Amino acid sequence: MSTLSCHVLDTSRGQPAIGIPVELFRFGENQALATGETNQDGRVKFDQLELAPDCYCLRFITEAYCLAHFQQCFFPLADVVFNTESTQPHYHIPLLLSGFSYSTYRGS
Known part of the structure; x- marks a missing residue:
């Protein structure tokens, strides 16, 4: 099992x-497994x-932040789809956001 x-x-x-606001789903499902909101450091x-x-x-539900x-x-939301493996103890997913773009990568 891995943490996130x-x-x-x-x-x-x-x-x-x-x-x-950030929501986590199993891919293809509509029921959120977990929710959170980025803190003062932008982290969840x-x-x-x-x-x-x-x-x-x-x-990542970005609409209100972008408008403000x-x-x-x-981009009112940004979905990042990723796979997990049993051999990895932790996953960290950063989102880099600006007015007309976003990108992501596997963090550490």
Whole structure:
């Protein structure tokens, strides 16, 4: 079983993105396994959750943040789909966000 954390960085301001709701789903399902909101460091730790090997979707609900900080919203949400393996103890998924783009990578 693996643990999970994520964070969002507002690359246009070079600061953590605070207050973005994040939901975790098993890929293809509609029932959230866990929810959170980015803290002062732009991070969410899903401490109470252990992930079995499977395919998951992290949904970052960016609309309110984008409207507040960019005065418009091109991407109201960003879904990041990823696979887990039993050999990995922890997954960290960063989201780099600006007004007209987002990107992600496997963090450490």
